[in-house]
Amino acid sequence: MTRRHGCALLAAICALIAALSAAIYGTVSSDEGTARRAAADRSAAPASAGTWVGTWSASPAAAEPGTEITGVAGRSVRNVVHTSAGGTSARITLSNLYGRRPLTVTHASIALAAADDSAAAVPETLRRLTFRGATTVAVPAGGQVTSDAVRIAVPHDSDVLVTTYSPTSAGPVTHHPRARQISYAARGDRTDDVTGTPYTEEVPYWRHLTALDVLADEADGTVVALGDSLTDGAGSTEGANRRWPDVLSERIRDAVADGRDVPRLSVVNQGISGNRVLHDGPGRPADNPSGLNRFARDVLGRPNVEVVVIDLGVNDILRSRRIADPDRILDGLRTLVRQAHARGIKVVGATLMPFYGHRGHTDEREAVRREINAEIRSGSVFDAVADFDEALRDPYDPRRLRADYDSGDHLHPSDRGYERMAHAIDLDDLRGAAPAPL
Numbered sequence: 044m045t046r047r048h049g050c051a052l053l054a055a056i057c058a059l060i061a062a063l064s065a066a067i068y069g070t071v072s073s074d075e076g077t078a079r080r081a082a083a084d085r086s087a088a089p090a091s092a093g094t095w096v097g098t099w100s101a102s103p104a105a106a107e108p109g110t111e112i113t114g115v116a117g118r119s120v121r122n123v124v125h126t127s128a129g130g131t132s133a134r135i136t137l138s139n140l141y142g143r144r145p146l147t148v149t150h151a152s153i154a155l156a157a158a159d160d161s162a163a164a165v166p167e168t169l170r171r172l173t174f175r176g177a178t179t180v181a182v183p184a185g186g187q188v189t190s191d192a193v194r195i196a197v198p199h200d201s202d203v204l205v206t207t208y209s210p211t212s213a214g215p216v217t218h219h220p221r222a223r224q225i226s227y228a229a230r231g232d233r234t235d236d237v238t239g240t241p242y243t244e245e246v247p248y249w250r251h252l253t254a255l256d257v258l259a260d261e262a263d264g265t266v267v268a269l270g271d272s273l274t275d276g277a278g279s280t281e282g283a284n285r286r287w288p289d290v291l292s293e294r295i296r297d298a299v300a301d302g303r304d305v306p307r308l309s310v311v312n313q314g315i316s317g318n319r320v321l322h323d324g325p326g327r328p329a330d331n332p333s334g335l336n337r338f339a340r341d342v343l344g345r346p347n348v349e350v351v352v353i354d355l356g357v358n359d360i361l362r363s364r365r366i367a368d369p370d371r372i373l374d375g376l377r378t379l380v381r382q383a384h385a386r387g388i389k390v391v392g393a394t395l396m397p398f399y400g401h402r403g404h405t406d407e408r409e410a411v412r413r414e415i416n417a418e419i420r421s422g423s424v425f426d427a428v429a430d431f432d433e434a435l436r437d438p439y440d441p442r443r444l445r446a447d448y449d450s451g452d453h454l455h456p457s458d459r460g461y462e463r464m465a466h467a468i469d470l471d472d473l474r475g476a477a478p479a480p481l
Contacts, residue, residue, distance in 0.1 A: 093258040095346040097265045097311040098126040098133075098197065100254040101222065102341050104315045105330040106141035106215030107250065114142070114212035115250065119233040121162050121206040121242055122226045122252045125284045127292035128309035129199040130257025132192045135172065137207065138253045139182040140328055143214030146182040146251065148174075148207050150234040153195060156202035160282055162227040163239030164204050170195050171235075184213065185328065187253065197257050199296060205252050208232045219249045221316045223276045223286065226250070247281070254311075256346050261299075262309040264349035266291070266473065267342045269334060269379075271358050273396065273431075273464075274314030278450030278457065285458040288312040290465035291352075298470055305470045308349060313341040319358045320375040338379055343386055350473050351383055352429065354393035357454075360411050361403040369414045376424055389477045391468065392425030394432035399442035400453030409442055427472035434467035435460055 101124075133153060139146040151172040154164035172190045174180035182188050197203060210232075226249060227242035236242075268274050268288040276286030292310040299307055317324070317331050324331030334355045342351050353376065360367045380390045394416040398404050416432055418424060435456060437445045444453060448460030456464065 093131060093260050094263055095256050096128055096130075096259045096262045096309040097267075097345045098128045098130065098199075098255055098257045098259075098309050099124040099203070100311040100313060100341075100345065101219040101249050101252070102313050102315050102337065103138040103140045103217045103253050104219050105324070106326070107218040107248070110216040111214060112212065114214060114216050115209055115228065116212040117210060117230065118244075119206055119208045119229045119231065119236075119242075120226070120250045121204055121228065122249050123156060123162075123224055124203050124205065124249070124252070124255055125224070125289070126197055126199055126201050126203060126255070126257070127289070127311065128257060128259050128262040130197050130259040130261075132194050132258040133197050133203075134190045134192045134256050135205055135252060136187055136189045136254035136256075137180075137182050137251045138187040138217045139184055139213055139251070140187070141215045141217045142182070142184045144184055144212070146184075146209060146213035147179065147211055148182065148209050149179045150208040150232055151178075151190065152206045152234045153193065154204045154206075154237070155197070156204050157237075157239070159202065160225065161239055162204070162242035164237040166237045168195060169235065169237055182213075182251075189254075192258065199261065200293070203255060205255065206234045207251060208234045216250050218251070219253070219315075220247075221272070221275055221277060222248045223279055223281050224249070225282060254345070259309065261307060263307045264309075264347045265345050266308045266310045267345055267348055267351045268310060268312050268314060268354070269338070269342055269351055270314040270354035270393075271318040272314065272316035272455060273357065274312060274354050275316045276312075276314070276461065277316055278452065278455035279461055280458055283458070285461055286312060286314075287461045287464040288314075290462050291468060294465060294470065295473070303470070306349065306473050308473060311345060317358055317362075318355060319362065320355045320372055320379075321359055322362075334379060335375055338382055342383065342388070348386075348388050350389045350391060352391045352393065352468065353379060353425070354429075354431065356395050356415055357398065357412075360395070360408050361398070361401075366407050367411050369411050369418070372415060373418055373424060380425060384477045387477050389427075389473075389475060390425050391427045391429055391472050392419055393429045394419050396431050396456075397436050397442050397444055398454045399440070404453075426477065427469070429464075429468045429472075431464050431467055434463050
């Protein structure tokens with residue numbers, strides 16, 4: 044062998060080693076939760092074909108009032124969540140963002156719900172969850188952890204019960220309020236209970252649980268819906284899963300089943316009621332963190348994200364003491380787009396829907412809304428546009444929602460209005476890659 048050929052062979056071997064290393068470690072980010080998730084994937088994920096996608100998620104949004112001292116010590120928390128995609132294995136993420144001490148979870152389980160609006164589980168589906176091989180985990184104050192993968196057949200469009208037990212208090216409970224879904228709690232360690240009988244406490248929010256991922260056999264990537272109460276589903280029927288991301292998920296599945304050439308994607312909801320593009324809520328860590336501050340966690344931190352649909356800006360207008368600056372809001376939205384593009388994620392952006400008749404409406408705020416919408420429609424902000432404004436406004440008075448799309452407060456849609464929002468998204472816009480960064 045000549046010296047030249049020997050050098051070429053050595054270079055090829057080095058390139059191969061580098062490629063393998065990138066494949067193994069490329070999904071590990073600098074944040075603790077993602078690093079833990081990647082480690083769990085390598086050590087505990089079943090050797091099955093498929094792609095990890097988000098099937099459900101909820102942003103940690105605030106500390107639960109009244110839990111500062113006792114937290115959920117000595118109680119089992121059974122969260123009820125609804126899936127957008129099915130899979131053959133599952134893993135969960137727990138957050139202690141607002142806790143003051145480590146959250147010690149000594150027992151956790153996952154199971155399919157036996158019925159709607161019930162804490163009962165299908166007995167043969169109940170699985171104990173582990174964290175790096177152990178049944179006990181300490182979630183650090185301000186941090187999160189992801190479980191090992193567990194084999195369980197999770198159908199799409201189904202309710203899943205995720206139960207955790209903590210014997211001690213970590214301080215304020217990290218939760219997602221206004222879930223539009225009833226979850227449960229029970230005294231003592233009832234994590235393995237399948238009857239649901241001990242779960243006498245009903246709560247209208249999710250505690251500690253922020254994500255359920257599946258090794259999908261019917262989806263190749265994730266769509267993240269990033270928004271405020273209009274994405275969170277305020278005004279929709281509780282327990283009916285009629286938020287616009289729920290309907291979008293159904294549309295995608297139906298289109299794939301009909302043989303349409305659309306991407307196979309799951310949909311997860313990262314809406315927080317009251318959320319703004321630019322400003323956090325009060326507290327440290329901040330309640331209701333801004334879209335800018337939570338984008339890395341709630342979008343870039345989800346598995347295999349292909350597309351993000353952004354519907355933010357109304358609260359920047361309504362909650363500003365002065366007249367909001369449309370240029371600042373648009374600059375904030377463009378910053379989110381740049382962050383998405385840097386990760387190869389396509390961005391669909393929504394126009395801002397009307398709110399005439401709501402207590403916050405003024406002519407000046409209406410002018411700001413229209414100026415932002417004009418810029419969004421021009422194509423200078425997002426890769427594609429979902430025109431929620433045009434889809435839901437009253438054709439005889441474009442300042443207000445159409446009556447049958449209005450939940451009654453002149454800001455949040457009815458179930459029918461949320462369905463119309465989902466249909467305003469062109470499924471073809473979910474195809475294709477983000478523009479390459481310049």
